[in-house]
Amino acid sequence: NAGVMQNPRHLVRRRGQEARLRCSPMKGHSHVYWYRQLPEEGLKFMVYLQKENIIDESGMPKERFSAEFPKEGPSILRIQQVVRGDSAAYFCASSLRQGINTIYFGEGSWLTVV
Amino acid sequence: GDSVTQMEGPVTLSEEAFLTINCTYTATGYPSLFWYVQYPGEGLQLLLKATKADDKGSNKGFEATYRKETTSFHLEKGSVQVSDSAVYFCALSILNFGNEKLTFGTGTRLTIIP
Numbered sequence: 001n002a003g004v005m006q007n008p009r010h011l012v013r014r015r016g017q018e019a020r021l022r023c024s025p026m027k028g029h030s031h032v033y034w035y036r037q038l039p040e041e042g043l044k045f046m047v048y049l050q051k052e053n054i055i056d057e058s059g060m061p062k063e064r065f066s067a068e069f070p071k072e073g074p075s076i077l078r079i080q081q082v083v084r085g086d087s088a089a090y091f092c093a094s095s096l097r098q099g100i101n102t103i104y105f106g107e108g109s110w111l112t113v114v
Numbered sequence: 115g116d117s118v119t120q121m122e123g124p125v126t127l128s129e130e131a132f133l134t135i136n137c138t139y140t141a142t143g144y145p146s147l148f149w150y151v152q153y154p155g156e157g158l159q160l161l162l163k164a165t166k167a168d169d170k171g172s173n174k175g176f177e178a179t180y181r182k183e184t185t186s187f188h189l190e191k192g193s194v195q196v197s198d199s200a201v202y203f204c205a206l207s208i209l210n211f212g213n214e215k216l217t218f219g220t221g222t223r224l225t226i227i228p
Contacts, residue, residue: 004157033215042118042203042218043158056215091157103216105150107157 004029004094004106005074012112019079019086021109025094032075033103034067037089049075082113116141120204120219127194127226135189135222137178137204145206147171147180147187148216152201161189161202196226 005024013019025032030051035043036059045059049069060067064082069075079086090109095102121136139145146165150158162171167182176191187204204219 006157035216035218040220042120042220043216045215045217048215059215103160105158107155 004092004104006090006092006106006109008109009107010110010112012114013082014114015083016081019082019111019113021077021079021090021092021111023075023077023092023094023106025075025092026096026104029094029096029104031095031097032069033093033095034075034077035091035093037091037108039088043091046077079111082111084113087111087113116145116206116208116217118204118206118217118219120222122222123201124223124225127224129196129226129228130193131226133189133191133194133198133224135202135204135224137187137189137219139185139187139204139206141185141206141208143208145208147178148205148207149176149178149187149189150203150205150218152203152221154200158203194224194226196228199224199226 004026007022011019032049034046036046037043047060047067048056052071064080066078092106093103117140119138148163149161151161152158161176162173164171164180167180170179178187178189180187201221201223203221205216207216
């Protein structure tokens with residue numbers, strides 16, 4: 001019974017490149033959340049998706065960031081034209097249904113922009 | 115808006131010492147409260163939770179009581195072990211179907227020395 005799977009675990013990108021982070025939710029989970037953890041800070045909510053729909057993207061930066069959760073396949077967090085300030089740990093979480101009591105986090109993807 | 119304020123770290127204790135990590139919150143409405151733990155290089159794991167006033171969450175020897183009058187949810191453990199070394203995050207959620215997300219504190223790094 002695999003948990004939330006994120007890949008890559010570590011990603012290095014040069015400024016201006018694109019970063020794609022993938023998240024496979026737990027089996028049967030249709031709700032996905034992305035959080036960002038900047039160095040020495042707590043996690044900040046970015047976006048909440050259900051299959052094929054973005055429910056709440058109030059935490060997403062207005063430019064360069066996008067997220068999707070297609071009918072088939074993992075959820076993707078895409079960062080275009082990365083800058084040094086994008087260096088952070090990106091955590092995905094999933095839940096079976098609405099209700100925070102059922103949320104499970106992945107191990108995170110650490111993005112370093114050089 | 116909703117916010118969580120945590121005791122600043124880092125905290126260093128000797129094994130078997132008593133632990134308290136303070137957490138206070140500001141929220142519109144009636145939040146659920148959580149403590150998450152992050153071991154080095156890993157994702158977040160739910161440690162304990164409380165969903166209403168005066169509830170006590172407990173797990174692995176850790177406890178926290180939901181105090182509405184002081185808007186607090188302090189984490190305590192009577193006798194810490196080296197294996198408790200980790201970063202601890204206090205968090206809240208206002209359950210609002212269709213718009214659920216966790217608001218985290220900045221985290222408290224705990225180091226236990228033998």
